[in-house]
Amino acid sequence: MIELAIVVVIMGIIAAIALPRLSSASENAARNAVTHDRSVLQRAIDLYTLEHLGTLPHAGAGSQEVFVLRLLARTDEDGNILEQGYLGPYLSTVPINRINGLATIRRDGAAAGANTHGWRYDTTTGRIEPDHGAATGFKEGVVTDAARVDVTPDQVRDALKGVLP
DSSP states (O other): OHHHHHHHHHHHHHHHHHHHHHHTHHHHHHHHHHHHHHHHHHHHHHHHHHHTTTOOTTTTOSSHHHHHHHHHSOBOTTOOBOTTOSBOOOOSSOOOBTTTTBOOEEESSSOTTOOSSSEEEETTTTEEEEOOOTTOOOOTTOOOGGGOOSSOHHHHHHHHHHHOO
C-alpha cells in the first residue's frame, strides 16, 4: 500500500511539472507560425518589388483588393492583374494571423498591434508586421487550413474579367 502511495505521489509531481509546459505549447506554436507567416508575406512583397523593378505592390493600387490580388494573381511588369501575366503569383493565400485569427492586411493607419487585422503593411517601408496586440491572447481553435484564404478564387476570376480585353 505504501508503494502505491509513493507511485501516486511521484506521478502527481511529474504531472505538476509537465502540465504547465504542455499548456503553453499551443501558444508557442501559434507565435512560431505567425513569425513564419510574416516571413512568407515579406518575401512575397520583396519578390514582387524586385520583379517589378523596385515598385512596391501597393503603388498605384486603387484599392486594398488590388494590392492583395497583386500578390495572389499573375501580373505584368506594370502590376496589371492579367490571366496571361508572366510575373507571380507570389502567394497562394493570405495566411491567418494565428494569434488573433484574422487573415486580412491593412495598409498604414495605426501602428502594428491595433488588432484590427491579421497583418499591417507599411507603405513607406514596404514591411509587413503582425497586427495582434500584446494583450491579445491566443485563440485556440479558430485556425484551420480551410480558413486560410482571404481572397477567394472567384474574386480573382472576377477581378481578371475587369482587366482582360
